[in-house]
Amino acid sequence: MATGAAIDRKPMKPEDVLRAIQAARGSAICVPTMTTAPAWRTIAPDDLSVGCVGFMGGASSMGLGLALARPDRRVIVLDGDGSLLMQLGSLATNAGAAPRNFVHLLFKNGVYHTSGAQGIPGGLDVDFVMMAKGAGYRVVTMIDDLADFKRRLPELLKADGPVFVELHTGLAEQTPMTARGGVPFPQQVENLRSALLKPHAR
């Protein structure tokens, strides 16, 4: 098993990772949070995404609810390391519920980028791969190279979940503090609900 301990090579650019996800996702629902959110709304300006900003740590739980409700679609959570630490027990809840269509991508940069890049507890030494494995995710891996990510992503998106991937990334160009705006959260909720529930949406 690849471990997710300290990063020892040049990290991937989050925007490059997000573009690769957009290219491969098909009709998957996506749940970005914090620093993935501003770039995602430019890269994937669609109604099949709902952001988690304002209740930090809730992205994977919201994604779990979507995955349980809609087993006919993949759900991809674009999580952050600081965010996940705020609701670390969600790893066990996600694994316990065990939705096969659930893909949890963790953008690991070692800092709370949005609030000023303060280090997270434990910094880059925190091994989320071990935690996800211990919680019971079916597929767990670490990726630190963009070409490798692009090569493996289609298979990861087809795998029986829950899938967890720790991605070693640098800092995003924007954060929710430097790039405010976008569709308000209640509107995102209704847009996604409408997209999922309208006749012949699948």
Place this chain on the structure above:
Amino acid sequence: MPESIPATLVIDTLKDLFREARAAHAKEVAEPPLHSHLGWILSVPDTHQKTVLAALDKEESIRVVTCATEDEATAIAAGLYMGGEPVVLMIQHAGLYASINTLRGVAMDGRVPMFYLIGLLSREKDKDPRESRHSMVRYCEPLLDTFGVPHARLEGPNDVHLIPEYYRLSRERRGPAAVLVGLETS
């Protein structure tokens, strides 16, 4: 004086509520249902409602997801709502206190319907909850009032009609609503 409510009565009420929600959904959405069960319970175990939770373990028509925190339960409920699924949260007052920011961020700011059954653990039979000597009982209704969350007390078997009423209210208002379980269920 409040009375204990049998678990079977609560579960039958939840089943009726979920059937009603499914029927309403079917009128709005043309695609066939993706699930055979009636609805979802998201729970963080609560001593006060333990007989209901135990009975739900054997109930195949309702799917229960046990969550590690009430924050998770609230966010999972939002995801289920977006996916068109009926859901009820079963927590206790301490969990409400712990997760109030997520209730605010998801159910209030996000305008997501969210219905809670909240156990008033340690509520005294002979006291109004607002006069309880236990702070966790005493502050529950004032906290809900502060956040503008409509709530009602489930004080006995004759009050179970409040469960579907406040569930509907959460849908109509597109926000949180709560029913407080006064005594331990039996």
